[in-house]
Amino acid sequence: MTQRDAVFPANRHALYEAHGYSAAIRSGDLxxxxxxxxSRADGTPEPDFAAQVRRAFSNLEATLAAAGCSFDDIVDVTTFHTNPENQFETIMMVKNEIFPRPPYPNWTAVGVNWLAGFDFEIKVIARIPDRESRRNGSDQSG
Structure with missing residues (x-):
């Protein structure tokens, strides 16, 4: 059976502790x-929507880095939006900065009516690069 290991970013924020969940789970090479x-470090929402989306990606980046991953290792994305029609342009602007060229990850966007005081949430699945790939700075898969 594959081991499940919890992963937390270096500056673990209050939400993980308050709600009892892991930032990420490493299972095999996923x-x-x-x-x-x-969220800010204390767990409160960033009030400006564009800043909230950027901070969500920044929090995601910190969690990926804690497992030795980067945005380039993401294979699947699911985002949740409280007002997709009005938020789409802002989200696409930030998304295009993070993923400027193909190959893009799979992406599913879901409209929701509640995110515990937030307006945007992103969850991903990433492939953890092997140590040799990290050392060489490249992905060996094809």
Whole structure:
């Protein structure tokens, strides 16, 4: 049976402790990242929507880094939006900065009516690069 290992970013924020969940779980060569929101270190939402989306990606980046991953290792994305029609343009602007060129990860966007005070959440699955790939700075898979 594959071992499950909890992964937390260096500056673990209050939500993980308050709600009893792991930032990510490493299982084999996959990393399953819990939904990341645009929370400040104390767990409160970033009030400006664009800043909240950027902070969600920043929190995601910190969690990926804690497992030796980067945005390039993401294979599947699910995002949750409280007002997709009005938020789409802002989200696409940030998304295009993070993923500027193909190959893009799979992406599913879901409209929801509640995110515990937040307006955007992103969860991903990433492939953890092997040590040789990290050392060489490249992905050996094809």
């Amino acid at each position: 990393l399953f990242v819990s939904g990341q929101v645009g």
